[in-house]
Amino acid sequence: MMHITTALVFTLASLAAGPAAAADLRVGLAIPETGPFAPLGQQVIDGFRVWEQDTARSFTDLVEGEDRCDARSGVESAQSFAEAGVDVVVGYLCAESLAAALPLLSAEGIPVLTLTVRADILAEEASRNDWSFYRLAPRDSQEAEVAAESIISLWADRPFALIEDGTIQGRELVEAIRVDLEDRGLKPNFIDNYRPGQERQPSLVRRLDAAGVARVFVGGDRSDLAIIARDTASAGLDLTFMGGDALNAPRGEAPIPNGTLAVIATDALPDAASSSAASAFAAAGLPIEGLRLPAYVAAQVLGSLAPMYERGNLGELLERGKFGTALGVVSFGSDGERQQSGFSLAEWRDGRFERVTSAAPQN
Template identity: 60%
Template structure:
């Protein structure tokens, strides 16, 4: 044995002792989280979902959150101002919630001035993100951006219906009209035009004249910018007249089943939290352990807790501010991968394509896509 090796062996106990005595990497500071959620009224249930999701995650991951402080989101500009002031006084590091555009828009400049970022789970309006980017607000959108709904829909139509005669119809409401127009614009950018464009009166018990117009136009596929109940009426009328039509709609199809069912095979562009994928299984099990089911805002709120918890556990927290930690970092969540860009917008679409089977929507599978692609050839 050489002297060099012998010297190394003799020094090994000293080295081990020194390593054992050396301080371990500093544990990330616990974050103080604010939840601004409806405490009463028609949206109280959604507020309960957010609270429960954070409680479930915190119970299974102790130490990441220093505390969780609640404020009331009354969905008005005044309540937004009041809640922002309460969060500042409570000394929170980040606020999650503000489920309504009015309260969020009022609170954002106040909280941003105090360098407190805000993460919304529900507000989709593109204008909020645009204003946040222009004015430098600390804004993060976990909710899907409104514009991405039309992107997913147009992509699906181009992929599955490009060689089929198809129609775009809408219910005359602002949301339906804007969605259909956005889909139409994106399709025309790809040199694909609908064979028929029309609108209809919503809330009718039957739609005979609309279906006759669809039949006369010779279409076999219909994208509907409207509610679930209206699409169900149109589908029932088409069956009554013997017109074979396949349907697709937007996120408005995520609604309770009405008097008439939607036909199986109906496609819909839905928020990813509505039809969670396999990445949500751990969250489902966590809720089940607390006798809850993964419904409503529980999965999106759980994903928010996962993101904030991951940021809290970053070893360099304390040298880097929270906004920087959240920006550009890929997070694995119950909603799937989430990455916020420099303006706080989620880079992933936030919407997925779903298909109705046995009365329930599920995510479109690879097999479904292959079958639909085959039908379009």
């Protein structure tokens, strides 16, 4: 028997030689079909359809199931997928529906590949209960890990602050960064919080001024960082800011300044997709946005495994394979986690975030 990576190389080479037989996989798509999130469900369908058009291949069937982001829809869709005899389910955009579906689908031997759910606890539960859980989405804790690494690389020789907006998300992100930094011998010069959603932040500006910091990590949303950056600049402070994935959001009234750093999901970067995938989406007349690229990558992974699939061995194939995709190499551990970091450091330059390709200290 060939080692799985060798088999995968052979399969991909065979596909490149000419049209192949239809992928013998029935794929369930757990997506919002109605309501305000229905466009996200359509993006998942788009990603699979573009892959099929690009490769001249198709799955045996794409079975859609409603994901309303609640436990009830998770149970109902899982039951419908089992009755339809699907081999794998892709989707479940919310933790509530995913957590409800996993026990039922795992009992039927049907793996689930999520594109969006990041909560670390789900992977821990899946491991504890032996659920068949895999994800392309980055786990939440990777955001803090990449941020801490970036601070060490760029700011270790400058006084810096960690501030957060008092929300659970902001507070937990900053605390995880602080712990990681201090475990590696680097302490922030100033730690503080602020009240979010304010039109001005004068008291925070005074505290940052008194602390004498040059760099500030903001655990909060884009609009708050924009206000803080505006007010500190007006006060004559020359500060560089960094934030998390929350900065990758629609622009507000106040702009964020050029040079603002952000740890954001890699697949949201303008150069994330390979040139061949970009060409495939362009040919289909679709922008690469939202869930289209992750869905396309999921189709690539499953499509490459289909010729080797036998009922019940898909999890083993996923865990042992290394897949060349539009996002680069993708592989999964025995815990179902994607082994490559799904976050990257980016810089706001002239109206968009661009990947930071080096970690040279800033002046």
